[in-house]
Amino acid sequence: MLTFPKVVYKNKFGLPDLAPLGTFKGQTILITGATGGLGLAAAAHFINLGAATVIITGRTAARGQTAKAEIERQRLDWHNWQRCVKKEVKSIDYVLLNAGMFPASLRLGKEEFEESIEIKEAGKGSAHLSVVTSGLHRGIDISPGKFPQQDILTYWNKAENFNKGTMYAINKLLVQYCVREIAKLAVSPDGTPQVIVNPMCPGMVKSDLGREYKTNFLISAGVDAFMNLAMKSTEGGARTLLLAALTTKAENGKHFTNYQSDEDYLK
Ligand SMILES: NC(=O)c1ccc[n+]([C@@H]2O[C@H](COP(=O)([O-])OP(=O)(O)OC[C@H]3O[C@@H](n4cnc5c(N)ncnc54)[C@H](OP(=O)(O)O)[C@@H]3O)[C@@H](O)[C@H]2O)c1
Numbered sequence: 180m181l182t183f184p185k186v187v188y189k190n191k192f193g194l195p196d197l198a199p200l201g202t203f204k205g206q207t208i209l210i211t212g213a214t215g216g217l218g219l220a221a222a223a224h225f226i227n228l229g230a231a232t233v234i235i236t237g238r239t240a241a242r243g244q245t246a247k248a249e250i251e252r253q254r255l256d257w258h259n260w261q262r263c264v265k266k267e268v269k270s271i272d273y274v275l276l277n278a279g280m281f282p283a284s285l286r287l288g289k290e291e292f293e294e295s296i297e298i299k300e301a302g303k304g305s306a307h308l309s310v311v312t313s314g315l316h317r318g319i320d321i322s323p324g325k326f327p328q329q330d331i332l333t334y335w336n337k338a339e340n341f342n343k344g345t346m347y348a349i350n351k352l353l354v355q356y357c358v359r360e361i362a363k364l365a366v367s368p369d370g371t372p373q374v375i376v377n378p379m380c381p382g383m384v385k386s387d388l389g390r391e392y393k394t395n396f397l398i399s400a401g402v403d404a405f406m407n408l409a410m411k412s413t414e415g416g417a418r419t420l421l422l423a424a425l426t427t428k429a430e431n432g433k434h435f436t437n438y439q440s441d442e443d444y445l446k
Pocket residue numbers: 211212213214215216217218237238239242277278279280294298311312313314380381382383384385386387388389
C-alpha cells in the first residue's frame with residue numbers, strides 16, 4: 180500500500196513514460212469531456228503520437244472551440260478535428276469515456292438520475308473502450324446499513340441521501356460495476372473480446388474537477404495549493420489514458436492504473 184508522501188512523490192517524479200511517437204498512427208480516437216483537464220491533455224497527446232482523427236465532445240460549442248485551439252497550439256502535426264461522428268467516421272479505434280464531475284450538491288440529469296451517475300453513455304469501439312473511473316471507488320462500504328441493497332439509483336436520487344464529497348466515489352463505484360459488465364458482454368462465444376474494455380484511474384491530477392468546491396477565495400486558494408503540491412499535471416495524468424488504449428485482450432475488464440499492482444487492487 181502506498182503512503183501519501185509516496186503517492187505525492189510518484190505524482191511529481193514517477194510518471195509513466197509517454198507512449199512512443201507513432202503509436203496511434205492513423206487511428207481514430209473519440210474522447211468525451213475533452214474541453215479541459217485530462218481529456219484535453221489526452222487529445223493533444225494522441226494527435227502528437229500520430230492519430231489521424233481525434234474527436235472531442237463537450238457540452239458547449241464555445242468550450243469545444245477553445246479546446247480545439249489549445250490542441251492546435253500544442254500539436255506537433257495537427258491532422259484533423261471533427262465535430263460530427265456519424266457523418267464522417269467509419270470506425271473508431273479507441274473510445275475514451277472521460278467526462279466526469281465531482282458534484283457538491285444533488286442535481287438530477289435529463290434522464291432523472293443523479294447528474295454525475297448519468298454522464299457515462301455506452302460507446303462503440305472497434306478495438307478499445309476505456310472509462311475513466313477513480314481509485315476512490317475502493318473506499319465505499321457496500322454492506323447492508325451502509326449502502327442501499329436495492330433500488331440503488333432511486334436511493335441516490337434523494338436529497339437526504341446525498342453525501343457531499345462521497346457522491347463522486349459512489350458514482351465511480353457504480354461506473355466500475357457497469358464497465359465490468361460491459362467487458363463481459365464484449366467477449367464473443369469463442370472467449371475473445373471483440374472490444375477490449377477497461378475501467379481506469381489516472382491517479383491524483385490537478386484539473387478543474389474540484390470546481391464546485393471552490394466557493395470562496397480561501398477555499399479556492401487551499402484547493403489550488405494542495406493540487407499544485409500533491410498532484411500530477413494533466414499532461415502526466417493523460418499518459419495513463421493513452422496507455423489504457425494499449426491493453427491486451429487478456430486484460431479485458433481489468434482496472435487499469437499506474438500506481439497500484441493488480442494484487443494490491445484486488446486486496
Ligand atoms: N483529476 C483527478 O484527480 C481525477 C482522478 C481520477 C479520475 N478522474 C476522472 O477523470 C475524468 C476527467 O476529469 P478531469 O480531472 O479532467 O476534470 P475536469 O478538468 O473538470 O474535466 C471534466 C470534463 O468533463 C466534462 N463534463 C463535466 N460534467 C459533465 C456532464 N455533466 N456532462 C458531460 N460532460 C461533462 C467537462 O466538460 P465541460 O467543459 O462541459 O464542463 C470537462 O471536459 C473524470 O471522469 C474524473 O472523474 C480525475
